[in-house]
Amino acid sequence: MLWLQDTNGDQTAISGAFEIAITETQGSFDQLSFKFVVDPTDAEDPNYVAATMILPRTIVVEPITGKKFRILQPQPESLGDKLLYTITCTSIAYDLHDMYIETKLENTQSLTACLDLITNGTSFKYHTTGSFANYSFSEGFGGDFSDTLLSNLASDFGFEYYFNNYDIYIQSTIGKSGAFLFVENANATKFVRQEDYSVITTYIKGYGKQNDDGSYATTADYTSPLASNWGKIWASPYSSDSITAQATLLAYLKSQIHDYPDVQYTMSYTDFINNVQGFKNDTTPGNYGWLRNRFEIDVSVRVQSRTLYPQQQDSGQAGSITFGNKIFDPNYFFNQLKNGYQENYKLGQSLKSGQLTLEQYYQQLEENYQSQSVTITNLNQRVNELASSGIFIDISSNNEDTSVEWFTKVASYGAKYLMVKLTQSTDYVNQVATAQIENGSTAGLSLIGCYHYFMGNGVAEGQAFLAQLQAKGIQKTAIVALDIEDSSINPILENATLTKSELNAQIAAFYKVLTDAGYINTCDYASISSFGLWFDSSAKLKWISDWDISSKPAGADAWQFTNDWNNLGVDASYAYNQIFI
Numbered sequence: 001m002l003w004l005q006d007t008n009g010d011q012t013a014i015s016g017a018f019e020i021a022i023t024e025t026q027g028s029f030d031q032l033s034f035k036f037v038v039d040p041t042d043a044e045d046p047n048y049v050a051a052t053m054i055l056p057r058t059i060v061v062e063p064i065t066g067k068k069f070r071i072l073q074p075q076p077e078s079l080g081d082k083l084l085y086t087i088t089c090t091s092i093a094y095d096l097h098d099m100y101i102e103t104k105l106e107n108t109q110s111l112t113a114c115l116d117l118i119t120n121g122t123s124f125k126y127h128t129t130g131s132f133a134n135y136s137f138s139e140g141f142g143g144d145f146s147d148t149l150l151s152n153l154a155s156d157f158g159f160e161y162y163f164n165n166y167d168i169y170i171q172s173t174i175g176k177s178g179a180f181l182f183v184e185n186a187n188a189t190k191f192v193r194q195e196d197y198s199v200i201t202t203y204i205k206g207y208g209k210q211n212d213d214g215s216y217a218t219t220a221d222y223t224s225p226l227a228s229n230w231g232k233i234w235a236s237p238y239s240s241d242s243i244t245a246q247a248t249l250l251a252y253l254k255s256q257i258h259d260y261p262d263v264q265y266t267m268s269y270t271d272f273i274n275n276v277q278g279f280k281n282d283t284t285p286g287n288y289g290w291l292r293n294r295f296e297i298d299v300s301v302r303v304q305s306r307t308l309y310p311q312q313q314d315s316g317q318a319g320s321i322t323f324g325n326k327i328f329d330p331n332y333f334f335n336q337l338k339n340g341y342q343e344n345y346k347l348g349q350s351l352k353s354g355q356l357t358l359e360q361y362y363q364q365l366e367e368n369y370q371s372q373s374v375t376i377t378n379l380n381q382r383v384n385e386l387a388s389s390g391i392f393i394d395i396s397s398n399n400e401d402t403s404v405e406w407f408t409k410v411a412s413y414g415a416k417y418l419m420v421k422l423t424q425s426t427d428y429v430n431q432v433a434t435a436q437i438e439n440g441s442t443a444g445l446s447l448i449g450c451y452h453y454f455m456g457n458g459v460a461e462g463q464a465f466l467a468q469l470q471a472k473g474i475q476k477t478a479i480v481a482l483d484i485e486d487s488s489i490n491p492i493l494e495n496a497t498l499t500k501s502e503l504n505a506q507i508a509a510f511y512k513v514l515t516d517a518g519y520i521n522t523c524d525y526a527s528i529s530s531f532g533l534w535f536d537s538s539a540k541l542k543w544i545s546d547w548d549i550s551s552k553p554a555g556a557d558a559w560q561f562t563n564d565w566n567n568l569g570v571d572a573s574y575a576y577n578q579i580f581i
Contacts, residue, residue: 001311002034003061006053015046017311021319022062025305026174026285029163030091032062032069039082051076051085060089064310068092068165072578093163096124096147104142108134111157111170118146118153119168126168132157138209138242143538162286175286175302182281183292191293196262198550201235202227206253207533208243210500214491217244224259239500239533265291265301265323283321291323388552388574389581392417392448394560395436399570402435407443413566417581418445419481419573422468424453426460429468437472448580449479451525456489456498458509465510466517479579480514481523481543482507484535491534503535511539521579525560528553541577552576 002014020034038047054076060069069089076083099122105113111132119126135156142149150168154161160174182188201224208218223232238256243249281289285303292298301323308319393415418440421430430436437447450472452465469480484507487493491500498506511522523541524531531537531544544553545560552559557577565572575581 001063003063004050004053005059005061006055007057010053012049012053014050019309020062020311021307021309022065022067023305023307024285026162026303027160028305029094030067030069032060032067032089032091033087034060035084035086037079037082037084041081051083054085054087059092060087062310065308066165070094091163092165093124093168094147095166096122096150097145098122099146101142101144101146101149104140105137106140108136109141110134111153111159114141114149114153115168115170117142118149122146123166124168125166126170128159129169129171130159132159132172136242138240139536145540160286173286175284175288176282177288178290179287180281180283180289180303181292182290188291191291192266194264194266196264199258199262200230200233200260201258202230202233204235204253204256205237206249207237207239208246208249209241210239210491212499214494214496214499218246218249220246220250220253222250222253222257224257226259230259236529237533241500241536264304265299266320388559388576389578390416390575391565392419392558392573392575392580393445393565394419394421394451394571394573396421397430397432399436402432402439404439404442407440407445410565410568410570411444413568415445415565415572417448417575419448419479420450421483422450422452422472423461423465425455426457426464428453433468434472446581447474447478448575449481449521449523450474451481451483451523452510453483453486454489454507454510455486456503456506458506459513462510462513466513466519469514469519470517476518477521478519479521479523479541480519481525481541482510482539484524484526484530485545489534500535504538507535508538523557531555541579543573 002017002020003011004014005011014034014036017034017036021032023031023033025031036047036050038051039045040048040051042048054071054074056071058071060071061067062069068091070092071087071089073088075086075088077086078084096118099118101118103117105117111128111134114135115126115128137156141152144152150161153159159170159172161168161170162174163169184191203221203223205221206219207216208220210216227233235256235258238253240249240252243252283289283303283306285305288300288302290298291301304322306319306321391414393410395418418437420433420436420440422433423429433450441447450465450469452461454461465480469478489498489503490496491498491503507524514520514522521541522539523543524535524537524539525543526534526545528544528546528549531542541557542555543558543560544556546553547560547562549561552574558573558575558580560571560573563571
């Protein structure tokens with residue numbers, strides 16, 4: 001059973017809810033999903049009232065865990081003469097995002113002062129364990145949503161946190177050691193290990209505080225010792241408006257390098273409660289413990305996320321746990337390289353015996369590589385699609401084909417949404433924007449927003465963009481994005497016309513024109529390397545462009561992953577934030 005409470009305070013129960021699943025993830029909001037059936041024409045149906053309370057801001061309470069959630073996405077579908085509701089919810093802790101902090105704290109501040117700022121006037125209470133040194137904010141603390149500011153504090157002060165409804169618990173490191181032991185084929189089923197090599201970086205460059213003349217108080221670069229094995233692989237450049245000492249910058253650069261593969265273990269469990277060898281298993285995300293596989297090999301891991309079925313433990317619903325980011329000894333991978341070499345050597349010796357010609361062997365390798373490459377690419381694409389809320393395309397007058405037929409072809413490949421360029425600078429208007437919006441809609445693509453290509457003149461360009469938004473009747477709930485990529489406003493160049501702080505000010509002025517007019521869903525669009533280096537993102541949303549990576553960039557509300565989707569010559573992006581749909 002689940003309980004609902006709407007915004008009027010009225011409460012009712014959902015009878016017969018099933019597939020009730022809670023997913024808890026380290027550093028993220030809990031998620032709840034469930035289903036129920038109702039006859040919407042029968043006022044005597046036990047779920048008739050509950051169905052009428054599936055509304056925005058309705059709270060769902062799961063009584064076994066006591067966790068509270070907000071309904072995000074209800075999906076009713078016909079089931080004979082009844083409706084089947086599939087409901088997705090997020091933790092009530094996401095209410096922290098309701099508050100935008102306009103004021104700023106300046107200079108050096110305590111963690112307590114910062115937490116007071118972001119929780120004042122809300123239902124949230126915070127609880128800290130341990131002590132944290134004060135932090136100096138070069139540009140102040142504030143000017144963002146409370147949940148984003150909390151995440152920033154975790155990075156600045158060096159802590160981890162988790163929510164229990166409206167309570168925020170803060171510690172230097174969350175979790176207990178030795179909290180569980182799972183033994184394959186004893187109290188757990190199959191272990192699966194997944195290694196990700198795409199995350200490896202071995203080189204990074206950094207910039208300290210920028211002086212008034214555009215120079216930097218200090219610069220540094222760092223190369224990992226493992227570059228001799230993996231090669232030189234760049235990480236995104238780092239910049240800080242508070243660092244003035246090279247030693248401090250260098251130390252931070254070292255912490256940003258990710259010179260090892262990510263390794264995750266996933267476990268489907270059969271018995272969550274059955275404890276072995278004296279361990280009382282506690283798999284709360286953040287806890288550390290042990291996995292022992294059927295080869296009697298122990299691996300120390302940390303719980304990254306888990307999916308529970310709190311009301312259906314005896315119904316065959318297994319659930320799963322992901323143990324994340326195990327860092328292996330680099331020698332493990334070097335030994336793998338050595339073993340690979342030895343196996344290749346043995347194969348080479350066998351080739352000499354006439355089993356294959358060298359040309360045949362190379363041909364087989366090429367065929368296998370191409371086949372595996374295609375398979376891996378397809379799998380990555382499918383994973384990214386499932387992780388997102390859908391794909392949208394962004395178009396301008398450069399996309400010359402504005403026909404319904406072209407948009408229909410785009411939609412047939414899976415695109416759902418449309419983002420259209422309206423203006424550039426103060427004197428350019430996309431003359432085919434209306435046709436693109438109308439024909440895209442005819443083909444089934446929903447307009448989610450419009451964007452402006454920025455040339456650095458905040459107020460004037462904001463007014464030009466606003467005029468076109470209003471002229472075309474773009475709703476105020478639409479996303480209004482600013483394309484920040486023109487080289488003429490790059491503050492890093494020697495002959496730059498704007499400093500980083502000046503660019504920040506012009507971007508803020510642009511958005512103020514829009515927000516004053518009621519367009520509040522502001523969005524920064526830029527390449528992944530420009531965020532933080534060119535400007536400090538202050539918009540509500542981040543739309544990050546990177547065509548050379550295989551998974552979502554950190555912090556992205558949307559990710560533009562290609563500029564030639566399905567060979568159609570069109571930019572395509574995955575949407576993650578619900579505002580994009």
